[in-house]
Amino acid sequence: MNVSIIGGTGYVGLITGLGLAIHGNNVICMDTDLRKIETLNNGELPIYEEGLAELLKEATDRNKIVFTNCLKTAVNKSELIMLAVGTPEGKNGETDLSHLVQALKLVANQIDSYRTIVIKSTAPVGTCEMARTIIKDHLKNRFTPFDVVSNPEFLREGNAVRDFLKPERIVIGVDVYASEVIMKELYQSFDVPIVLTDTRSSEMVKYACNAYLATRISFINEISEISEKVNADVHAILEGMKLDKRIGELYLNPGPGFGGPCLTKDLKSLISFAGKANAELPLLKAVLERNEVQISNIIDYVISELQDVRGKKIAVLGLSFKAGTNDTRNSPAVHLLEKLLEKLLDTKILIHVYDPVVKSIEEPLNSRVVFPKNIEDTLRNADCLIVMTEWPKFKELDLEKIYHLMRTPLIVDTRNIFPYRKVYSLGFRYKGIGIASKRFETIQSTLEKSIV
Ligand SMILES: NC(=O)c1ccc[n+]([C@@H]2O[C@H](COP(=O)([O-])OP(=O)(O)OC[C@H]3O[C@@H](n4cnc5c(N)ncnc54)[C@H](O)[C@@H]3O)[C@@H](O)[C@H]2O)c1
Known part of the structure; x- marks a missing residue:
């Protein structure tokens, strides 16, 4: 099938486009971001995700994918147009649908014969109905037929390629039979359960x-x-x-x-x-409220343990919101840095950050932290180590070496990646999540008894 993805260099758009191309479709990934299109046309990736480079190579070698900013080509050459543009948080928690609305208007303006328009972006219940109205209002010829379908995406960053190629299910919301047939054809080579429902229920599943x-x-x-x-x-x-x-x-x-x-x-x-x-x-x-408490609890603990924070050095391991991705959107690590710096504004606190794939963050935060080249430099003379992302290489760190590198042996392990008994027996002060400090007293007394 000839398929276009609008927002096709974004996280979901790119993986969807490449995944559908590998499944034999001719895919056009259209996006307004010229920088990402250029990167992809040079055979490089704008995001980090395991297995994606191989997918890009295979789809390009087989001539199954095109990256462009030309909406006209994308719409003219495809019978199915999938929208995967961002739907960020707007005012008062509402979804900001401006990218989606804009894309729908532009797509509608290019359609001259039947098209299936698929909403892959996550958008509130009723969005497909809204999309239908927008398209109708912006068609060049108001009699041009089209259908709008909901097809939410469930991939998990860090596992996104596997999740797209072998999903646990595919959810499709249609309000007319014709688009059901087209969507089943699109996913016919995916050997997974398809949940077929109306557009509103499909939107709500996500x-x-x-x-x-x-x-x-x-x-x-x-x-x-x-x-x-x-x-x-x-x-x-x-x-x-x-x-x-x-x-x-x-x-x-x-x-x-x-x-x-x-x-x-x-x-x-x-x-x-x-x-x-x-x-x-x-x-x-x-x-939601419980979630917000989590970072504040960690910061309160760090500050109380460091006592006088002036001139102290904090080492943070991990910036991405989880391992396996370079995505820092709404990352707990970024929130921690923001709140730490806000609380410790006048204390000349030094924050050194290391992440295996993220090497910078948005300003103003970026210039307020240091990005050493390696973990060793990050930890050297640190007064506190905070683990924020569960990257496998952090789990393999030599704890004894860390003990000697740090000025103050204090670890706040927000991912519970270190074996706490070992950490404690090496002499660290340690906080994991859900591990009572009283347990360390037990280890301490066992250690003392064994020394006696
Ligand atoms: N990232 C995820 O893990 C994930 C998983 C499931 C669902 N989703 C949903 O998928 C949608 C996309 O998320 P994302 O993380 O891929 O966002 P993203 O910001 O990575 O990608 C969005 C892309 O849309 C492009 N774009 C914006 N307006 C455009 C327009 N008018 N025409 C063409 N391109 C346009 C942007 O340039 C960008 O490349 C969101 O609704 C999100 O909630 C995301």
């Missing part, structure tokens, strides 16, 4: 999934806080929970709270459009 995932994260963070206070170990609690098939193990990692480009903004959007439909959602509001 919000329900993200709200549920966010709830699990906030839930386990709350359990972690209780564990710390009642001297229990969240690792053991998780072992006991995850073997229950009704619960499972994914998205139950205690940590700095959820971040990234989707969960927070989708949850806020859901709360906002539900509010307009007279649904209050107290549970989901609490999920």
Whole structure:
């Protein structure tokens, strides 16, 4: 099938375009971002994601993909046009639909015969109906036929290529039979369950999934806080929970709270459009509130442990919102830096940051932190190490070496990547999430007994 992706160099657009190309479609990835188009036309990638370079090479070698900023070509040459433009957080948590509305108007203006318009961007329930009205109002010839379909995307950054090529399900929302046939043809080579429904239910599936995932994260963070206070170990609690098939193990990692480009903004959007439909959602509001507490708790701990922070050096490992991606949108690490610097404005605190793939962040933050070339320089003479992203290479660090590199042996491990018994027995002060400090006293007394 001939397919165009509008927003085709974005995270979702690019992976979708390449994935559909590998499945044999002729794909045009259209985007307004000339820099990313040029990068891709040079065979390079604008984002970091495992397996994506191979996908780009294969699709280009097989002549199955084109990157362009020409909307006319994209619309004229494709029977199916998929919109994957950004839908960021707008005022009061509402979704900012301006990119989508703009793209719909421009697409409508180019259509001269039947097209299926697919909304892949995450957008509030009712967006497909809104899209239909916008397209109708902007067609050159008001009798040109078209359909609007909802096809939300569920890929997880850090695992995005695998998730797109082998999704657990594909959700399609259609309001007429003709577009059902076209969408089934598009995904015929994907051997996975297809959930076929109306556009509104399809739009809602995406919000329900993200709200549920966010709830699990906030839930386990709350359990972690209780564990710390009642001297229990969240690792053991998780072992006991995850073997229950009704619960499972994914998205139950205690940590700095959820971040990234989707969960927070989708949850806020859901709360906002539900509010307009007279649904209050107290549970989901609490999920958001719980998430905000997480970073503040970490900062309060760091400040209280460092006591006098003037002139101290903090080393932060990890900037991306999770391992396997260079995406720092709404990253807990970025929030931590913002809040730390805001709180410690006049203290001449030094913050050194290392991430294996992210080498800078947006200003004004960028010039307020130092990016050493390697982990060793980051940790040298540090008074506190804060682990913010669970990159595998951080898990393999030599803790004894870190102990000797740091000026003050204090670790705040927001991803629980280090074995706390070992860390503690080396002499560090250590805080994980959900691990009570009383447990260290037990280790301490065991150590003392073994010395005696
Ligand atoms: N990133 C994820 O993990 C993820 C997962 C599932 C769903 N989503 C949803 O997918 C959508 C896209 O997210 P993303 O992370 O890929 O965003 P992104 O910012 O990486 O990409 C959006 C792209 O759209 C382009 N664009 C904007 N206006 C345009 C226009 N008028 N014409 C052509 N291109 C235009 C931008 O230049 C950009 O390249 C969002 O609705 C998001 O909520 C994202």
